Amino acid sequence: MIKRQKILITGRVQGVGFRPAVYRIATALELSGFVYNDTNGVTIELQGNEKKIREFISLLKYDTEKIPLAQIKTCNTFDIPVVDSDDKFIIQESDQKGTPLSQVTVDTATCRDCLDEMSDRKDFRFGYPFINCTNCGPRYSIIKNIPYDRPNTTMSIFEMCDKCAAQYTDVTDRRFHAQPVACAACGPKIQLTDNKGKILQEQTKKVITETARLLLEGKILAIKGLGGFHLAVNALDNRAVKRLRERKRRDCKPFALMTDSIEKIKEYAIADSLSEQILKSPESPIVLLPKKKNNAIAPAVAEGVNTFGFMLCYTPLHYLLFGQGIEVLVMTSGNISDEPLICKNGLALEKLGEIADAFLMHDRDIFRQVDDSVVHIIDNQPVLLRRSRGYVPAPIIIDQTITKDIFASGADLKNTFCFAKRNQLICSEHIGDLEDARVYHHYINSIEHLAKLFEVKPEIIACDMHPGYFSTQYAHSLKGKNIIPIQHHWAHVASVLAEHNIDETVIGIVCDGTGYGTDGAIWGCECLIASLENFERFGHLEYYQLPGADKASKEAIRPLLSLLKKSYDDKFALGKFAWLLERIEPDIEKQRIISEQLEKKVNCVETSSLGRVFDAVAAMIGLGGYNNFDAQLPMALESIAAENVDEKYQFKIVSSPNQSCCIDLGITIKQIINDVEKEINQGIISAKFHNTLAAALLDMAKHARESTKLNTAALSGGVFCNRYLLNRLIKLLKKEDFKVLFNREIPSNDGGISLGQATIASKIEKSKSN
Numbered sequence: 001m002i003k004r005q006k007i008l009i010t011g012r013v014q015g016v017g018f019r020p021a022v023y024r025i026a027t028a029l030e031l032s033g034f035v036y037n038d039t040n041g042v043t044i045e046l047q048g049n050e051k052k053i054r055e056f057i058s059l060l061k062y063d064t065e066k067i068p069l070a071q072i073k074t075c076n077t078f079d080i081p082v083v084d085s086d087d088k089f090i091i092q093e094s095d096q097k098g099t100p101l102s103q104v105t106v107d108t109a110t111c112r113d114c115l116d117e118m119s120d121r122k123d124f125r126f127g128y129p130f131i132n133c134t135n136c137g138p139r140y141s142i143i144k145n146i147p148y149d150r151p152n153t154t155m156s157i158f159e160m161c162d163k164c165a166a167q168y169t170d171v172t173d174r175r176f177h178a179q180p181v182a183c184a185a186c187g188p189k190i191q192l193t194d195n196k197g198k199i200l201q202e203q204t205k206k207v208i209t210e211t212a213r214l215l216l217e218g219k220i221l222a223i224k225g226l227g228g229f230h231l232a233v234n235a236l237d238n239r240a241v242k243r244l245r246e247r248k249r250r251d252c253k254p255f256a257l258m259t260d261s262i263e264k265i266k267e268y269a270i271a272d273s274l275s276e277q278i279l280k281s282p283e284s285p286i287v288l289l290p291k292k293k294n295n296a297i298a299p300a301v302a303e304g305v306n307t308f309g310f311m312l313c314y315t316p317l318h319y320l321l322f323g324q325g326i327e328v329l330v331m332t333s334g335n336i337s338d339e340p341l342i343c344k345n346g347l348a349l350e351k352l353g354e355i356a357d358a359f360l361m362h363d364r365d366i367f368r369q370v371d372d373s374v375v376h377i378i379d380n381q382p383v384l385l386r387r388s389r390g391y392v393p394a395p396i397i398i399d400q401t402i403t404k405d406i407f408a409s410g411a412d413l414k415n416t417f418c419f420a421k422r423n424q425l426i427c428s429e430h431i432g433d434l435e436d437a438r439v440y441h442h443y444i445n446s447i448e449h450l451a452k453l454f455e456v457k458p459e460i461i462a463c464d465m466h467p468g469y470f471s472t473q474y475a476h477s478l479k480g481k482n483i484i485p486i487q488h489h490w491a492h493v494a495s496v497l498a499e500h501n502i503d504e505t506v507i508g509i510v511c512d513g514t515g516y517g518t519d520g521a522i523w524g525c526e527c528l529i530a531s532l533e534n535f536e537r538f539g540h541l542e543y544y545q546l547p548g549a550d551k552a553s554k555e556a557i558r559p560l561l562s563l564l565k566k567s568y569d570d571k572f573a574l575g576k577f578a579w580l581l582e583r584i585e586p587d588i589e590k591q592r593i594i595s596e597q598l599e600k601k602v603n604c605v606e607t608s609s610l611g612r613v614f615d616a617v618a619a620m621i622g623l624g625g626y627n628n629f630d631a632q633l634p635m636a637l638e639s640i641a642a643e644n645v646d647e648k649y650q651f652k653i654v655s656s657p658n659q660s661c662c663i664d665l666g667i668t669i670k671q672i673i674n675d676v677e678k679e680i681n682q683g684i685i686s687a688k689f690h691n692t693l694a695a696a697l698l699d700m701a702k703h704a705r706e707s708t709k710l711n712t713a714a715l716s717g718g719v720f721c722n723r724y725l726l727n728r729l730i731k732l733l734k735k736e737d738f739k740v741l742f743n744r745e746i747p748s749n750d751g752g753i754s755l756g757q758a759t760i761a762s763k764i765e766k767s768k769s770n
């Protein structure tokens with residue numbers, strides 16, 4: 001029977017070769033009709049044999065090989081009248097009723113087909129380091145302007161040769177309208193230089209073999225990749241890794257690793273089938289995997305943590321290098337400490353010249369630097385810790401339609417910003433810590449660039465409540481706009497609601513470092529009864545004093561002394577704890593000053609920060625006294641937690657009718673001190689501490705449920721980057737029949753704040769206009 005159907009598709013269906021693929025499937029099935037992009041996604045009309053139409057839809061929906069980068073969210077079909085004399089299938093121009101939104105897509109790892117061609121001697125792209133197609137290669141990182149056409153990318157300077165052009169214009173070809181298409185005859189080239197920029201090799205094959213030789217010799221290479229430079233070194237060579245640490249002045253932070261097969265990863269780390277799937281995905285992120293015992297990776301790669309961050313090769317150049325006998329490389333961001341990732345050749349030579357021995361560069365410019373993304377596994381699901389390459393700028397699609405464009409400026413640490421337009425939330429990639437002047441400059445540029453790419457003209461600005469945040473000050477500098485300041489932890493809860501596309505009131509449990517509270521205190525461990533329209537603080541960790549402002553997040557002695565004083569009250573005396581304190585801060589005068597500060601409440605703030613409690617406990621059990629990088633001590637504490645320990649310490653929940661419900665860890669702290677005195681194993685103390693927190697948070701959630709009759713718990717905040725704590729709390733909550741939501745697509749740390757801000761602002765605006 002001949003039928004005609006209209007098919008409306010939403011999801012990631014634009015800029016991923018969707019229409020040509022639809023064309024190929026439809027013509028192969030002898031169906032007629034047309035396909036075009038519209039503001040919501042893709043519209044198809046199909047005419048022909050009913051069975052074949054069904055076959056078409058099932059291929060489109062379930063055969064992921066056909067359009068590897070597409071993600072269909074909804075696919076609705078309607079019968080419509082048959083049209084006479086419709087005998088061919090065509091790709092129509094986009095719907096003129098409005099430009100499609102998401103034409104800028106993500107950078108993607110090299111696909112299987114391209115890798116096969118690259119290793120095929122008969123193929124004209126044999127051994128070519130920039131092979132790509134519609135299903136893979138650079139996008140976001142090379143786009144300067146819209147529409148997404150070659151002249152608007154950094155590929156504009158390369159004129160396609162006839163062979164490439166023939167593929168580019170052939171709708172049946174895998175490279176149809178693949179903007180970065182190129183070959184050795186017409187495209188970008190690689191070169192190897194010394195650290196002054198003097199060319200050592202230019203011939204592709206020789207560049208590759210020579211680079212590999214240098215790496216195997218223990219040299220440090222700056223390698224230009226997809227989103228920026230990496231600093232690379234042989235990960236099996238401890239001396240070489242140590243040299244990189246010294247030169248990069250990166251004392252302790254774990255380095256990411258790269259290799260070319262899952263089998264190799266499994267020699268060093270434990271990868272289950274889910275991790276394997278994520279490692280091999282087109283997004284190709286770094287995945288945190290448990291270390292294998294007695295692995296051969298240089299110890300200096302990742303000390304003080306129990307995981308390795310592994311990624312697979314994701315560009316043709318990486319694969320060519322690993323084809324030369326390299327086992328596994330450290331691939332760490334090419335930047336100086338916390339400055340933005342470097343992506344320009346000249347700047348790389350200038351900044352990294354003292355770190356790298358040689359440079360593997362190319363002449364395809366990277367317009368936007370994008371760091372590698374980082375994923376870990378929580379409750380058997382992939383969860384993003386850093387959302388950048390491969391994920392950005394894919395929007396998060398929501399049900400509500402936003403009438404006025406919104407800009408959300410994010411938080412100051414691990415900053416991202418977010419635009420909201422129509423039904424899309426577009427989050428930027430990881431920008432960094434705004435207190436660094438270069439990062440701040442990069443932040444401003446990035447806002448302007450993304451606003452241009454997505455044609456956003458913000459009328460509403462959302463920002464954090466913290467008056468001292470650079471992101472807040474930037475928001476206020478946008479004069480004449482409607483500015484909505486949003487409490488930090490409310491934004492965390494909203495980020496969970498946004499990504500789950502939920503608009504209801506929930507019990508928000510936020511475990512965080514620090515955020516500005518509505519009472520002027522520094523909040524951190526909060527139970528908020530929150531919706532997208534408002535929130536009420538139901539409970540929190542009991543306040544303690546945090547002496548010395550900025551120093552308090554680095555020096556564990558500060559929260560430690562405060563917690564000891566609070567827990568032991570009159571019985572506290574410095575001398576009594578000398579045995580413990582001298583290990584953490586040998587300077588007795590400094591101990592005395594901090595103690596006095598606490599006594600007199602000078603230069604102290606009240607806080608409910610949970611991150612700082614982790615610092616203090618890590619210090620108590622001898623894991624160090626200083627955070628050289630964000631969350632170093634909490635990560636060390638997590639990584640030693642013994643498995644299969646179910647015991648916990650005691651804690652109190654203090655609740656009175658008119659006051660918020662408080663978690664009191666006084667007894668917990670005393671019991672930990674007892675365990676330390678008894679020289680109980682560190683791993684057991686750590687596990688018991690984690691278990692205590694999970695139990696206390698569960699109790700708080702149960703109190704909240706009792707009083708509100710709500711049953712959904714939304715978990716967010718930086719402390720929930722802790723796998724042990726989050727996994728355990730999820731398990732406990734589920735056991736008590738809570739519906740549990742947590743961040744997956746965006747980080748639970750401050751990288752998710754901007755999404756929450758944008759969602760709240762859009763809801764507030766909508767309620768106002770109703």
Ligand SMILES: [Zn+2]
Pocket residue numbers: 110111112113114115131132133134135136137
């Ligand atoms: Zn490809």
Ligand SMILES: [Zn+2]
Pocket residue numbers: 160161162163164165182183184185186187
């Ligand atoms: Zn060519």
